[in-house]
Amino acid sequence: MKMLCLGAVLCDIAAKPVPADAFAARRIQLDSLNLAGGGDANNASIDLARLGEDVRIVSRVGGDFLGQMLTTLLSQN
Numbered sequence: 001m002k003m004l005c006l007g008a009v010l011c012d013i014a015a016k017p018v019p020a021d022a023f024a025a026r027r028i029q030l031d032s033l034n035l036a037g038g039g040d041a042n043n044a045s046i047d048l049a050r051l052g053e054d055v056r057i058v059s060r061v062g063g064d065f066l067g068q069m070l071t072t073l074l075s076q077n
Contacts, residue, residue, distance in 0.1 A: 001053060001054070002053075002054045002055075002056075003045075003048050003053050003054065003055040003056070004055070004056050004057075004058065005041040005044045005045040005048070005055060005056070005057045005058070006041060006057075006058050006059070007039065007040045007041030007044075007059060008039035008040055008041055008042070008059060009037065009038075009039045009041055009042040009057070009059040009060075009061050009070050009074070010037075010038045010039035010042070010070075011035055011036070011037065011038065011066045011069070011070060012035070012036045012037070012038035013033065013034070013035055014032075014033070014034045014036070015030045015032070015033050015034075016030065016031055016032055017030070017031060018030075035066070035069065037070050037073045037074070039059070041057050041058075041059050042057070042059070042070070042074065045057040045074070046074075057074060
């Protein structure tokens with residue numbers, strides 16, 4: 001079956017540790033910062049492709065390095 005996913009393609013940012021007062025501080029030091037693809041259309045299209053469906057995605061991403069990263073990630077799946 002051919003599927004079309006419409007919606008958000010976002011960059012999920014996971015940082016740790018994030019202390020309780022992090023949002024009040026001007027600076028915090030992190031042990032790690034991870035970037036990953038996210039968003040409803042992104043997640044659904046990847047899951048459907050893994051299930052063997054012929055899937056396409058329509059979304060809008062920025063022209064910055066995060067948008068380029070997301071476009072690359074989607075083209076690899």
